[in-house]
Structures are given as C-alpha cells and as structure tokens.
Amino acid sequence: QDEAYKHYKEQFGDSPLASSLTPDQLQESYRIKLKDPEKYQVIATAFDGRDGVQSVQDQKGILDNLFGLLEGVNLAALSLMALMLVVALMLIVNTVRVSAFSRRRETGIMRLVGASGFYIQAPFIMEAAVAGLIGGGVACGFLVIAKYFIIDHGLALSEKLNLINFIGWDAVLTKLPLILAISLLIPSLAAFFTLRKYQRV
Incomplete structure (x- = not known):
C-alpha cells in the first residue's frame, strides 16, 4: 500500500484528492515492467483469470490508434523531407x-x-x-x-x-x-x- 501511495503521488500529486488520501485507503498492487514489451502476451496469458487478479490490461492496445497516427505523421514528414x-x-x-x-x-x-x-x-x-x-x-x-x-x-x-x-x-x-x-x-x-x-x- 505504501508503494501504491508513492506511485499515486508521483502520477496525481497535483490532484485535490491527493492531499486527503492516505496509504491505507489504496489497494495493494504489484507493478512489473517488461524488458521486451513485445512479449506482453506471455504475462497476460500467465496471470489473466488467476486468483487475486482482477484484470490484465495491455496499454499497447489502448494506444494503437495513437501510435498509428504518429507513424503516419512520421512517414509524411520523411516523404516531405x-x-x-x-x-x-x-x-x-x-x-x-x-x-x-x-x-x-x-x-x-x-x-x-x-x-x-x-x-x-x-x-x-x-x-x-x-x-x-x-x-x-x-x-x-x-x-x-x-x-x-x-x-x-x-x-x-x-x-x-x-x-x-x-x-x-x-x-x-x-x-x-x-x-x-x-x-x-x-x-x-x-x-x-x-x-x-x-x-x-
């Protein structure tokens, strides 16, 4: 919980709610960062549906549209160059x-x-x-x-x-x-x- 509170303060320190929030009000969580983000499916398959795991969320899927747009802009810039x-x-x-x-x-x-x-x-x-x-x-x-x-x-x-x-x-x-x-x-x-x-x- 203390670590979750630390991450919350880093991400949402400017929020009005942050000053009234205490570590015991946050759920315990475990964060991992993959060395190879392309292999996220291995983690998703291993932990999805297990006891204590509510969901396994792949942020890459959320940002695919944004990355596609940025790739198109990059290609257009290279063509113009x-x-x-x-x-x-x-x-x-x-x-x-x-x-x-x-x-x-x-x-x-x-x-x-x-x-x-x-x-x-x-x-x-x-x-x-x-x-x-x-x-x-x-x-x-x-x-x-x-x-x-x-x-x-x-x-x-x-x-x-x-x-x-x-x-x-x-x-x-x-x-x-x-x-x-x-x-x-x-x-x-x-x-x-x-x-x-x-x-x-």
Whole structure:
C-alpha cells in the first residue's frame, strides 16, 4: 500500500484528492515492467483469470490508434523531407550551372594560363558551400526557436498533452552540428559533380 501511495503521488500529486488520501485507503498492487514489451502476451496469458487478479490490461492496445497516427505523421514528414531534398538539389544544380555559364570568360582565361580543373571549380564549390551553410544556420535557428516557444512554452504546458514526453534540449543540440555538416556537404558535392558533368572547367 505504501508503494501504491508513492506511485499515486508521483502520477496525481497535483490532484485535490491527493492531499486527503492516505496509504491505507489504496489497494495493494504489484507493478512489473517488461524488458521486451513485445512479449506482453506471455504475462497476460500467465496471470489473466488467476486468483487475486482482477484484470490484465495491455496499454499497447489502448494506444494503437495513437501510435498509428504518429507513424503516419512520421512517414509524411520523411516523404516531405525527401521531396524538399530533391528540390534543393535541383535548385543547387541549376544555380551552379547558371553561375558557371555567366563566368565562362573568366574560366576560359584561367584555362589559358594553365589553371587546373579543380582550381577553376573551387570558387563555385565554395560559393555553394557557403550558401548551404547559411541555409543550415537559418534552419538551426528556426529549430531552436520552435523548441523554445512552441514546445517548451506551448505544447509542454498544455494539460491535455501532459502524457506526451516531448524531445529535450539534448536531442535538439546534438542535431545542430549534423544539420550544419549536411548543409555544407550536400551543396559542395552537388556543385562538384555538376561542374564535372555540364561545364568544361
């Protein structure tokens, strides 16, 4: 009963009833947490209908609809991300081609004086890399702002969403270097291969 009271205070400590409740008013209970939640059926089969067991409740069944919705949202987000990546690559390729074409006279002069192909391509690659890095910095800024204002000072404070464990700052901050690295690497590679394929530089 004391342990049941402790769990009750952890879950419903803000309830007005919690201050007037005593341990002897709670029923004795036994809680287990499976190492492998997928094997819950073994426990359900073993204890369902036994003496002293009122019911065996599988919370996964209750949350199946929610998990299905979240999985659909996750799939939609991944599809949107892939689409935006393709659009971004097409935009980078087109921008690099236009930039190289508009400077064909300068690159021709550099070829005549004996500059290597990579030396000629380097300014275009650096230009794409810097533009991508700026875009990555803007994305990181929006991510931090969304975490602070929308999650920490919005959704997390809602009583209707108190069962959802929102992402913490550790998850956000560990992704920022990855975003910057990708925003630097992808435009650089796209510019490099575009120049090799479409421009004689």
